[in-house]
Amino acid sequence: MVKIADIREPSTSVNILAKIVSLREAKSSRNGSESIYHYGILGDETGTIQFTAWSFPSSVREGDIVELRNCSARIYNDRIRITVGSGSEVVLMPEGKMEVKRTYEERAIKDLKTSDPYVTVTGVITGVSSRETEIKGEKVTLYSGFIDDGTARVRISSFGVPLKEGLRASLRGARVTEFNGRLSLTVGRQTEILEASEPEIQMSRNHLIWEVTSPVGNVSFSGIPVFVGERSGIVTKCSECGRFTDAEGCRDHPDAEKVMDLSCYFTLEDGTGSMSCYLEGDTLKEFLGFSGDLNSADPVEIHQLVVKSLECIPVRVTGDLSIRNESMRMRVHSIGKITDMEISQELLEGD
Amino acid sequence: MEFSKREPSRWIFSRELRDSTQTEGSETDERMRPYIVTPLGTRLKRIFFCGTITTSSIEENSSRLVIADPVGSFYVSASSAGFNEPVRDEMSKFNTGDRIAVMGKVSIFKAETGNFLFTINPERIWSADDALRNFWNARTLIIARRRVLAIKEAQKLEKPSEMMLIRLGYSPEEAHFALLAVNRYKDYDYSRFIESATTSVRKDQSDEINRAKKSILEIIDRHSDDQKGVSYETILGDAAAEGIDKKIIDDSLNALGNDGEVYEVSLKRFKRVS
Numbered sequence: 001m002v003k004i005a006d007i008r009e010p011s012t013s014v015n016i017l018a019k020i021v022s023l024r025e026a027k028s029s030r031n032g033s034e035s036i037y038h039y040g041i042l043g044d045e046t047g048t049i050q051f052t053a054w055s056f057p058s059s060v061r062e063g064d065i066v067e068l069r070n071c072s073a074r075i076y077n078d079r080i081r082i083t084v085g086s087g088s089e090v091v092l093m094p095e096g097k098m099e100v101k102r103t104y105e106e107r108a109i110k111d112l113k114t115s116d117p118y119v120t121v122t123g124v125i126t127g128v129s130s131r132e133t134e135i136k137g138e139k140v141t142l143y144s145g146f147i148d149d150g151t152a153r154v155r156i157s158s159f160g161v162p163l164k165e166g167l168r169a170s171l172r173g174a175r176v177t178e179f180n181g182r183l184s185l186t187v188g189r190q191t192e193i194l195e196a197s198e199p200e201i202q203m204s205r206n207h208l209i210w211e212v213t214s215p216v217g218n219v220s221f222s223g224i225p226v227f228v229g230e231r232s233g234i235v236t237k238c239s240e241c242g243r244f245t246d247a248e249g250c251r252d253h254p255d256a257e258k259v260m261d262l263s264c265y266f267t268l269e270d271g272t273g274s275m276s277c278y279l280e281g282d283t284l285k286e287f288l289g290f291s292g293d294l295n296s297a298d299p300v301e302i303h304q305l306v307v308k309s310l311e312c313i314p315v316r317v318t319g320d321l322s323i324r325n326e327s328m329r330m331r332v333h334s335i336g337k338i339t340d341m342e343i344s345q346e347l348l349e350g351d
Numbered sequence: 352m353e354f355s356k357r358e359p360s361r362w363i364f365s366r367e368l369r370d371s372t373q374t375e376g377s378e379t380d381e382r383m384r385p386y387i388v389t390p391l392g393t394r395l396k397r398i399f400f401c402g403t404i405t406t407s408s409i410e411e412n413s414s415r416l417v418i419a420d421p422v423g424s425f426y427v428s429a430s431s432a433g434f435n436e437p438v439r440d441e442m443s444k445f446n447t448g449d450r451i452a453v454m455g456k457v458s459i460f461k462a463e464t465g466n467f468l469f470t471i472n473p474e475r476i477w478s479a480d481d482a483l484r485n486f487w488n489a490r491t492l493i494i495a496r497r498r499v500l501a502i503k504e505a506q507k508l509e510k511p512s513e514m515m516l517i518r519l520g521y522s523p524e525e526a527h528f529a530l531l532a533v534n535r536y537k538d539y540d541y542s543r544f545i546e547s548a549t550t551s552v553r554k555d556q557s558d559e560i561n562r563a564k565k566s567i568l569e570i571i572d573r574h575s576d577d578q579k580g581v582s583y584e585t586i587l588g589d590a591a592a593e594g595i596d597k598k599i600i601d602d603s604l605n606a607l608g609n610d611g612e613v614y615e616v617s618l619k620r621f622k623r624v625s
Contacts, residue, residue: 075514208494208522210522210523210524210525211522213522213523222486222490223490224399224452224483224486224487226360226399226454226475267357269359269360269362269399270362270490271360271361271362271399271490271491271494272362272494272522272524273359273524274357274359274360311477312452312475312477312479312483313482313483314482314483314486337482338482338486339596340482340485340594340595340596340598340599343482343485343486343489344489344596344598344599
């Protein structure tokens with residue numbers, strides 16, 4: 001039997017005695033046929049490891065102790081995990097007891113991925129709100145907020161465990177999930193919220209596009225807008241829902257008033273990749289230096305102003321990323337031209 | 352995940368392209384341009400660069416520009432046929448000595464010697480100011496440095512893998528590119544490449560200091576008081592208003608002191624040597 005802490009490299013014929021820390025079921029489609037597989041986390045007194053089981057006894061539940069024979073350790077999504085295949089055996093140990101050493105790797109928020117679902121994140125909790133909800137007939141308080149570690153920010157949802165506004169905390173064993181194209185962290189039964197005692201390390205939220213692969217919030221990129229969308233400029237929106245309207249008005253609120261606003265979209269490139277960016281309203285007006293009345297403005301002139309102010313101008317954008325139609329985009333909440341100082345600092349980097 | 356389905360442009364110095372000897376994909380299929388794999392492992396079809404026009408040849412059917420960056424030249428060519436035409440018209444608006452930025456696809460030609468020759472077919476062309484040139488130089492240098500660091504880490508490993516490099520802190524794409532370079536360019540002199548690029552970009556920056564020195568001397572002349580000289584805050588304020596950043600101002604003041612052009616008459620007050 002091998003201990004979980006000793007499983008570091010790919011190997012075959014792995015035998016382990018472990019506790020089922022978490023167990024989930026999912027469907028997989030291959031060659032037109034659907035099959036069910038299980039995945040979750042195994043633990044022993046030395047640590048925890050993720051597993052995938054292509055065949056798994058239905059009698060096994062979370063918290064059970066099992067002996068796994070003839071499994072393999074494989075690399076998947078840059079992480080080692082146990083695979084229980086058709087040639088593996090899963091033997092339930094009904095009398096077994098085991099203390100599991102919880103091990104969750106500390107991750108920067110910008111590096112969070114759903115493929116690495118249980119992690120420790122340390123940052124400042126903000127924007128806390130709460131509401132009552134019902135889960136399986138039981139009333140639970142759902143606390144929502146954000147956590148920001150200096151590299152990025154994500155939403156947190158906590159079922160029953162209060163979140164404290166402004167607290168710098170470590171969330172140990174938080175679950176990384178994706179909802180509505182955005183990454184978030186869920187505080188569940190296995191998560192500990194501890195006040196962070198170690199001094200805060202200053203980290204940068206300025207990243208290269210190739211460094212950020214998940215839809216996190218409050219990140220910055222500096223680059224050059226190479227294409228400005230042809231519909232950038234004056235737009236009309238529904239006064240009720242804020243959505244863009246066409247000539248016939250808002251489809252959901254046909255009687256609502258149409259209001260004018262500024263909006264633009266562009267492709268930002270930074271030498272390592274490209275990204276679609278969207279910005280509108282006061283952020284865009286301030287960047288353009290526009291303070292006039294949109295009702296009397298010439299749409300063609302405004303479009304030209306947007307293009308002239310953005311195209312091929314080095315800018316830094318900060319905003320929230322989301323995934324739509326399998327591609328990442330940023331809703332920009334601040335934008336500014338890159339200063340000589342920032343360029344000099346970039347030149348000094350790596351010296 | 353790539354953020355956009357469009358092939359993004361890569362930012363590389365001309366020398367990285369010139370030293371490329373490897374491609375991926377068909378070199379004979381007209382419909383599909385092959386990818387170029389550079390010595391730094393950059394896999395590209397499209398590039399974006401900034402430089403100064405050193406040669407311009409605008410003719411009725413085709414136009415050519417030679418554009419110098421800190422370490423060499425890019426060759427840009429557009430014909431009047433097809434999608435190139437509007438850009439070719441744009442090219443004709445620029446003259447030798449103008450600074451421009453170009454985004455375009457790279458065409459490959461094989462010389463009789465077997466070496467590759469590269470021409471850029473421009474898709475977009477813009478006039479470039481100091482800010483764009485400095486930003487492109489700085490960013491392209493930092494990307495090249497990071498690539499070389501990843502390649503050197505991979506060279507140290509007995510059996511390098513992308514995962515090993517990711518664990519060392521490189522992005523998945525950097526790790527992938529580093530292995531491409533290690534496998535395809537076994538004898539490339541990376542240290543020489545980085546040394547040359549760094550020195551050349553710094554030289555461009557020292558040109559900026561020379562311009563800042565001239566401005567600072569003018570500021571000192573404008574505010575000079577025979578007894579007290581000009582305060583550092585006044586120089587900082589006026590120079591910042593001209594768009595010169597504090598680091599460049601400090602470096603330029605030090606340089607002017609070393610050149611014997613100005614001296615510190617009292618604490619943080621500067622006067623021109625008469």
